[in-house]
Amino acid sequence: MLVRHHFLSLDPYMRGRMNDTKSYTAAQPLGEVMGGGTVGEVVESRSPRFQPGDKVVGMGGWQQYSVVNAEQPGALRKVDTTHVPLSHYLGAVGMPGVTAWYGLVKIIEPQAGQTVTVSAATGAVGSAFAALAKARGCRVVGIAGGPEKCKYGVDELGFDACIDYKLHENAASLSKALKEACPQGIDGHFENVGGMVLDAVLTRMNAFGRIALCGMIAGYDGQPMPMAYPALILTNRLKIQGFIVSEHMEVWPEALKELGTLVATGKLRPRETVAQGLEAAPEAFLGLLKGKNFGKQLVKLI
C-alpha cells in the first residue's frame, strides 16, 4: 500500500532514540527516516483489506508518504473518523491516550475518592489521564508549566487543581503547593518529567501509594537527575513502576474503546498544537521538549 500522511506525531520518547545508549528501543539509525507515528489515508492498495481512501494510523515516520506491507501484523490500523477527528488517533485515542490508561488502570489502580496527580498535565498524556481519572471518581491534580496551561487544565480538562511548577524554585516549595492542592495526600502519581517534580510528589505520597513512571523528560539531555529521598519509598511502602506502552499491546483495544468514547461524548477535549510542514518538525520537536507546545504536538504534512 501507498499511504499519504496527513499528520506526524511528535513525542518525547523520540529524544531518547537520539541517544546512542542502552535503552528500551534501539537508537535511531543515522541516514534512515526518523521514526514516528502518523495518520493518513490509503492512496494505492494491493491488499483486499484496505481500499484507497481508508483512514489509517501507523508508524510512517518523518515523511509525507510511506509504502507499507499490509500483511505485517500491526503495521496499519484502520480508524473511524465519524466521531473522532483523524489527528486524535495520534493523541487521546492513540499511543499517548493508551499510555495514560495503562499507567492509571494497571499501575496506579485508583479507587474512587483517592487523589491522583500527573506531571506535564496538559500534554497529550496528561489530558487523557485527567479524563480517565475523573471517570473513576478520583480527585485529579495536575502539574504544568505556566498560568495559561494551568487555567486550561482546570477549565477545559477537568483537573480539580493544577499547579504551576514554574512558580517553585525547589522541591520543598513545590511540595507545599502539593499539600494545599492535595489535602488528603497523594495516592497515585503519573510521572512524565522526573527531577524536582518527582522529588516533591514523593514527599506527599500516602502509604501504599503507586507511581507510574512513564517519562523523565527533565533528564533527556543527559544531565544528572538523582532522586533526593528514595527512603520515602520504604517508609511509605510505595510502588514505583516504569513502563513502556508498546510492550502492553494486549490492553490497547480496551483502552482505545474507552478513550474513543470519552472523546466522542465530549468528556475529553484534547487541544493540539500543529506545526505546518515537515520542515517545521525539528523546531516543533525542540519546543515540545521545552514545554512550548499546548496539548498534543502534531505536524501537518499534507
Added chain:
Amino acid sequence: MLVRHHFLSLDPYMRGRMNDTKSYTAAQPLGEVMGGGTVGEVVESRSPRFQPGDKVVGMGGWQQYSVVNAEQPGALRKVDTTHVPLSHYLGAVGMPGVTAWYGLVKIIEPQAGQTVTVSAATGAVGSAFAALAKARGCRVVGIAGGPEKCKYGVDELGFDACIDYKLHENAASLSKALKEACPQGIDGHFENVGGMVLDAVLTRMNAFGRIALCGMIAGYDGQPMPMAYPALILTNRLKIQGFIVSEHMEVWPEALKELGTLVATGKLRPRETVAQGLEAAPEAFLGLLKGKNFGKQLVKLI
C-alpha cells in the same frame, strides 16, 4: 501470663523508631520499655491456652520478663523447639525470615534460572533469602561487608557468589563486580542497605526487574542518600516496592512453614551473634547498625 525472656532480638528497624519523624510506626515513646521481639517461656498462666513451660515468641521488649494478656490476638505464639532451636524463632523462622520470604515470593516473584541479589547478605534476612531463592532454582549473589562474611556466605549459606562491598569506593566499581558475579544481569534484588549498593545494583538490573525495598540502613542516621540514576527505573521498566512485613500477617503461616522446614532439614543454617545480658544490648545494637554482627544479632537475657 508471666513470661520469662530467654532472648531479645536486635533488628535494624529499631533505629527508625528512635527518630521522632513520620514513619510507618510511631516513634518509641520516651520513658517506656524499648520494644523488641523476644522468645522465652511461660512462668505463670491464667489462660487455659498456655501452660508454664510453654515456649513462646512475642514482642516482650528490652526486659527480662513481661506480663502478657493471652487473649490479645497475636500477642504470643507457641513454638515447637523439637527441630528448631528457640532462638531461631527470632531470626530465620521469625520476623526476619518472613521478611525475606515476602520480598522474594511476593515482590520479586523469581523464576528458576533467574539471578537475584541481596544486600546485608549474611544477616538474618539475607541468610533466609539465600536458602529461599536457592530452593526456587535461582542464582543468588550476596553483597556483604568483609572477606569473612563473604566466605561464610558462599561456604555455609549457599550463595553462588558474594561481593565484599568494602572493596569498592563507589557505585561504578561495585557495579563492575556485580557484572562479573551476575553475567546474565539481575532479575530481582532485595535491598536492606540503600545508598551506593542500591545505585550499583540498579545499573545491572535486567528489563522488568523487581526490587524489594526492605531497609535503607545506610541512611538511618539522617544523612542524605539520593538515588543516583532513577531514570533506569524507566528505561529498564523496573518495579521498586517498599514493604513492612508486619503489614502482611496473612503470609506468615505459609512463610514460617517453609522456613521451619529449611532449618529442620539443614538447608538453612543461620549463624547468630549473642550478646550476654541486657546491659550489653545497646552496644550490640550499635554494632549491628555498623555491620559488626555475624548473622542474627541476639541478646541472651536469662
